[in-house]
Amino acid sequence: MELKEIENIVEGILFAMGGTVEASKIAKALEIEEKQVVEAINSLKESYAADNRGITITEIDGAYQMCTNPEIYEYLIRIAKQPRKYVLTDVLLETLSIIAYKQPITKSEIEKIRGVSCDFAVSKLVEFGLCAELGRLDAPGRPMLFGTTEEFLRSFGVSSIEELPELSQTQIEEFKIEAENEANNVEVTI
Amino acid sequence: MELKEIENIVEGILFAMGGTVEASKIAKALEIEEKQVVEAINSLKESYAADNRGITITEIDGAYQMCTNPEIYEYLIRIAKQPRKYVLTDVLLETLSIIAYKQPITKSEIEKIRGVSCDFAVSKLVEFGLCAELGRLDAPGRPMLFGTTEEFLRSFGVSSIEELPELSQTQIEEFKIEAENEANNVEVTI
Amino acid sequence: MEMNVKLQVFEGPLDLLLHLIDKNKVDIYDIPIVEITDQYMEYVRAMDNSDLDVMSEFLLMATTLLDIKSRMLLPQEEKTEEGEEPEDPRAELVQQLLEYKMYKTISYQLRDRQLDASLVFYKEPTIPDEVLKYQQPVDLEELMADLTLNKLNDIFQQVLKRQDNRRDPIRSTFGKIKKEEVSLEQKMEWTIAFAKAHNTFSFRNLLEAAHSKTEVIVTFLCILEMMKAGQINITQEDTFTDIMIESRIAA
Numbered sequence: 240m241e242l243k244e245i246e247n248i249v250e251g252i253l254f255a256m257g258g259t260v261e262a263s264k265i266a267k268a269l270e271i272e273e274k275q276v277v278e279a280i281n282s283l284k285e286s287y288a289a290d291n292r293g294i295t296i297t298e299i300d301g302a303y304q305m306c307t308n309p310e311i312y313e314y315l316i317r318i319a320k321q322p323r324k325y326v327l328t329d330v331l332l333e334t335l336s337i338i339a340y341k342q343p344i345t346k347s348e349i350e351k352i353r354g355v356s357c358d359f360a361v362s363k364l365v366e367f368g369l370c371a372e373l374g375r376l377d378a379p380g381r382p383m384l385f386g387t388t389e390e391f392l393r394s395f396g397v398s399s400i401e402e403l404p405e406l407s408q409t410q411i412e413e414f415k416i417e418a419e420n421e422a423n424n425v426e427v428t429i
Numbered sequence: 430m431e432l433k434e435i436e437n438i439v440e441g442i443l444f445a446m447g448g449t450v451e452a453s454k455i456a457k458a459l460e461i462e463e464k465q466v467v468e469a470i471n472s473l474k475e476s477y478a479a480d481n482r483g484i485t486i487t488e489i490d491g492a493y494q495m496c497t498n499p500e501i502y503e504y505l506i507r508i509a510k511q512p513r514k515y516v517l518t519d520v521l522l523e524t525l526s527i528i529a530y531k532q533p534i535t536k537s538e539i540e541k542i543r544g545v546s547c548d549f550a551v552s553k554l555v556e557f558g559l560c561a562e563l564g565r566l567d568a569p570g571r572p573m574l575f576g577t578t579e580e581f582l583r584s585f586g587v588s589s590i591e592e593l594p595e596l597s598q599t600q601i602e603e604f605k606i607e608a609e610n611e612a613n614n615v616e617v618t619i
Numbered sequence: 620m621e622m623n624v625k626l627q628v629f630e631g632p633l634d635l636l637l638h639l640i641d642k643n644k645v646d647i648y649d650i651p652i653v654e655i656t657d658q659y660m661e662y663v664r665a666m667d668n669s670d671l672d673v674m675s676e677f678l679l680m681a682t683t684l685l686d687i688k689s690r691m692l693l694p695q696e697e698k699t700e701e702g703e704e705p706e707d708p709r710a711e712l713v714q715q716l717l718e719y720k721m722y723k724t725i726s727y728q729l730r731d732r733q734l735d736a737s738l739v740f741y742k743e744p745t746i747p748d749e750v751l752k753y754q755q756p757v758d759l760e761e762l763m764a765d766l767t768l769n770k771l772n773d774i775f776q777q778v779l780k781r782q783d784n785r786r787d788p789i790r791s792t793f794g795k796i797k798k799e800e801v802s803l804e805q806k807m808e809w810t811i812a813f814a815k816a817h818n819t820f821s822f823r824n825l826l827e828a829a830h831s832k833t834e835v836i837v838t839f840l841c842i843l844e845m846m847k848a849g850q851i852n853i854t855q856e857d858t859f860t861d862i863m864i865e866s867r868i869a870a
Contacts, residue, residue, distance in 0.1 A: 243480075251483025251501040252508055254444070257744035260508065268507035290433075293441025297739070309738035311441040317458035319445050319740060327733070330630050332726040340725070352718055355631035355676045395729060396736030404728050406721065445740035497747055506753045509746050513755050515762050522766070526775035537830070542782050557757045569826040569835045584763040594772040 240271055245279040246286075250305075259302035259389065298398040299389055325367040334360040335369060335391070340406050342386035343373045349385075361385060369394065430461055435469040440495075449492035515557065524550040525559060525577075529593060532576035533563045539575075551575060559584075632680030633719040635662060640716070647716060650709055652691050656684040687712065801834045803841070810841040814851060814866040822853075822862035 249265060262280065266273040280303055284296045287308075295308050307315060327335065334357050337349050349357045364370040368390040375381040387400065397403055442455055452470065456463040470493055474486045477498075485498050497505060517525070524547055527539050539547045554560040559581045565571040582588060629635040639658050640647055663681055668674045690708040707713075813825065822842065829835045842864065845851045852865040 247481055247483040247498070248501050248504050249483065251497040252505055254484045254495070255497045255505055255744065255746055255750075256508065257447075257742045264508060268504050291437055293437040293439065294444050304741065305444070307441040307445050307740040308437070309735070311438045312738040312740075314438045314458055315442055315445055315740055318442055318450065318454060321737065321740065327730070329726070332730055333630065333722055336722045336726040336729055339729070340722070352715075352722060353631060354633040354680065354715070354719065356672060393741070394736055395732045396739070397732065404725060406725060441740070445742055447742045447745050496745070499747075499749070502747065502749050505747070505750050509750050510753055510755065515755075515757055517762060517766065522771075522774050523778050526771050527778060529771060530775050542778060544782070557762060558759065569823070570829050571823060571827075580759055584759050585766075585768050587768065592768075594768050 240269065240275075242275075242279055242282060245269065245271065245275060246283045249276065249279050250283060253296060253303060253305040257305075259299050259304040261302045297393075297396075299392050300399050302389075304393075325369075330360050331363055335364055335387075338364070338370055338385055339387050339391070339400065339403060342400075343376075343384035344386075345376055345382040345384055347382065430459065430465075432465075432469055432472060435459065435461065435465060436473045439466065439469050440473060443486065443493060443495040447495075449489050449494040451492045520550050521553055525554055525581075528554070528560050528575055529577050529581070529590070532590070533566075533574035534576070535566055535572040535574055537572060632659075632677050633716060634723075635659065635677070636680070636716060637720055637723070647720075648713055650713070652684065652688050652709060656681075656688050659684055683712065801831075801837045803837055806834070806837045807841050807844065810838065810845065811850070811868070814845065814864070815868050815870055817866060818869045819863060819865050822864060825864075 248269060252265060252268075253260060262273050262276040266276045269276070280296060286292075287295050291308070291310070293308050293311050294305055297304050297306050333353060334349060337352055338344055338361075341348065341352075346357055346361055349361070361370065365372070365385075368388055370385050370391065371388050373384045373386045376384050392398065392400075438459060439455060442458075443450060452466045453463050456466045459466070470486060476482075477485050481498070481500070483498050483501055484495055487494050487496055523543060524539060527542055528534055528551075531538065531542075536547055536551055539551070551560065555562070555575075558578060560575050561578045563574040563576045566574050577590070582590070582592075587593070629638065636655070636659065639655050639662075640650060643651070643654065643658075645651055645655075660681060663677050666674065666677065687708045810825065813820070817824075822839075825838050825842070826835055829838060842851070842853065842862075846853055850866070850868050852867065853862055854865070855862045
């Protein structure tokens with residue numbers, strides 16, 4: 240099967256399915272190698288980008304999904320109503336960040352970091368489909384572990400957890416320097 | 430606004446909306462003439478067709494809808510429809526054996542032998558092409574008669590029902606006695 | 620120092636502390652604990668204390684602060700025997716504040732990403748009818764792979780044996796004792812209702828619902844009864860042909 244032909248079939252499949260489709264699943268249906276599917280998707284993506292087309296393809300956790308080009312949002316919103324699924328308050332965002340970076344994580348670990356109870360925030364995030372229960376921790380009380388979902392990746396435009404803004408020792412160091420600088424700049428306030 | 434740009438926006442709109450969209454509605458959102466929209470859609474359609482792309486655009490009563498190219502149905506089926514594994518369950522096997530040995534037979538006779546309803550099993554066997562309706566019995570209620578099909582015989586590599594392994598002589602004797610007893614017992618009581 | 624924090628809502632005690640540190644422009648590693656504790660307590664006293672859960676979280680931090688404050692006021696310990704610096708009572712709190720601050724910063728970055736991502740539209744699946752209606756063909760070869768004629772024969776014998784076992788060997792010889800399956804009264808009611816709903820019908824129509832020989836005979840008796848009562852007329856063209864019934868009580 241030629242690349243162009245694979246591209247066309249993949250395009251039709253991604254269009255019709257709407258949701259994410261794994262490359263391996265497409266490969267099986269077409270009886271070709273998975274890497275051929277990935278090659279076709281990348282080629283398709285490039286040709287969409289080259290012509291600044293109205294559609295594009297995004298990758299989420301090794302699966303692919305067709306979506307609109309963000310550049311046409313302005314026109315699209317005049318016709319289609321973007322379903323506003325949820326509003327994330329600061330509390331929800333903070334809780335979500337902790338879960339995203341420390342998953343799998345229990346509620347009590349989240350509470351330790353935020354210094355406040357997180358029952359409400361976690362259940363809201365689960366309700367919004369951004370987080371999900373992952374199973375129980377094999378520890379006293381068998382507390383529930385939480386993690387982020389595919390919907391989280393989609394809503395935040397990242398293709399995998401690894402793609403989140405880095406949170407490393409260097410970042411913590413930066414905070415330290417930032418804090419020290421601040422302190423040096425003011426000195427006499429006590 | 431250039432034709433190419435309109436094409437791209439229209440593509441994104443038709444994709445995101447999924448259903449039919451009127452050209453006039455798009456024209457209003459883009460603040461251009463309706464005929465420019467129609468021109469862009471036709472041009473888009475042509476370029477999809479020229480490359481034998483996986484998506485296409487259909488017109489329904491002056492409204493437009495993006496849809497998959499029928500040529501890829503085969504692949505879409507393999508993705509959208511989970512391949513099912515058909516199996517002959519014990520119930521199906523028993524029903525099949527009764528039909529094979531006692532054909533032509535009515536459902537109520539099968540039920541009498543198995544002691545349970547056989548509607549589901551018989552219709553499954555008919556769906557599988559192993560059994561078929563043979564006609565109606567000329568008796569009160571004109572019940573349907575069932576028997577095995579040619580495919581059934583072919584899958585065993587035999588050419589007629591007579592080639593089925595015989596029931597042992599003693600067994601046949603038992604059936605005779607049984608049948609006679611039954612006949613004597615049916616002295617309607619009201 | 621001016622306190623205009625009363626109107627502001629904080630996510631929790633750490634949030635409030637970060638605000639106070641920021642506002643006083645002090646080093647997070649060298650928190651002026653007396654000053655900050657005083658301000659913190661002032662805020663907590665001004666808080667709406669109707670929500671006990673929230674209040675208790677703020678009070679818990681207050682006790683931590685007071686504990687640190689008292690330890691800071693104690694005379695500085697000499698260096699330990701190993702020559703290490705004594706631990707700063709504020710160290711643990713500083714770590715907690717730093718970690719919290721880190722996630723707070725990250726959460727702002729995530730918010731930006733969410734804004735960007737919200738410019739993208741996805742669509743619901745639109746699977747064509749041809750695909751939805753598709754029925755997978757039955758692969759007989761695969762379906763019958765494990766089945767042989769001998770096996771089919773075995774299965775049939777088992778079925779017959781089971782049927783035999785179901786029959787009570789003693790009771791079955793009584794033979795003639797049978798439960799009345801259909802009551803004449805019930806069938807009569809049903810037949811009259813049928814005759815009211817139909818102008819003409821055949822005897823076979825009536826029998827379609829019959830499950831047993833008994834029921835067929837009862838139905839026949841009903842028809843005879845109704846004919847006697849003048850509710851129906853019956854005609855039969857020839858021997859063994861269907862009996863046509865004309866209803867006189869049809870609506």
